[in-house]
Structure formats: C-alpha cells, structure tokens
Amino acid sequence: MPRAVLPPSIVQPEAWLRHLFSAKAAIDGGVVRRKSSDMERIVGRTRFEAELRRRGFRAVENEGQIVIFCNRGALRLIE
Structure with a gap:
C-alpha cells in the first residue's frame, strides 16, 4: 500500500527535519x-x-536545490 504523503503546507517543521x-x-x-x-x-x-550547525553538517545551495552533507568531513569546491 502506498504511503500517504502530506502536502508541504501542513507538514510540521519538526516532522520535516526528522524525516530529512x-x-x-x-x-x-x-x-x-x-x-x-x-x-x-x-x-x-x-x-x-x-x-545544520547543531549536527555539524554542511550544505550548499544551487538553482533552487539544497545538497546536505550529513557528515563532518571537509568540503572542497571543484570547478
């Protein structure tokens, strides 16, 4: 059975973070x-x-997307 997905307008912030x-x-x-x-x-x-700070994670944002690095490793931008 498919899982019910709530529209983003009624998702609670804590639930969204927990899910993420x-x-x-x-x-x-x-x-x-x-x-x-x-x-x-x-x-x-x-x-x-x-x-992010509390967890020690980093993120980057580009073209309407956020990429979250769920670790404490160093980041290096490669162009």
Missing part, C-alpha cells in the same frame, strides 16, 4: 537533497541552518 535526517543516506553519513523552497516554506532558513 532519518533518510538512509543521512544516517549513513551521505548526502541528501531537498528543494530550497520547501525548506524555506516548511522550516525556514534560520531554523534549518541552526539544525
């Missing part, structure tokens, strides 16, 4: 990606950035 950081890739120290507009609408940039 409970993804297998996040748990394994990998990378997850989300729409910037969803993050801003549901959680807000200030709260999201605070959660």
Whole structure:
C-alpha cells in the first residue's frame, strides 16, 4: 500500500527535519537533497541552518536545490 504523503503546507517543521535526517543516506553519513523552497516554506532558513550547525553538517545551495552533507568531513569546491 502506498504511503500517504502530506502536502508541504501542513507538514510540521519538526516532522520535516526528522524525516530529512532519518533518510538512509543521512544516517549513513551521505548526502541528501531537498528543494530550497520547501525548506524555506516548511522550516525556514534560520531554523534549518541552526539544525545544520547543531549536527555539524554542511550544505550548499544551487538553482533552487539544497545538497546536505550529513557528515563532518571537509568540503572542497571543484570547478
């Protein structure tokens, strides 16, 4: 049976963050990606950035997408 998905307008910020950081890739120290507009609408940039700092994670934003590195490793931009 398909899982029910709530529209972003009624998702609670804590539930969105919990769902994001409970993804297998996040748990394994990998990378997850989300729409910037969803993050801003549901959680807000200030709260999201605070959660990244609390966890020691980093993220980059490009063309409406946020890529979250769910580990404390160093980042190096390759152009």
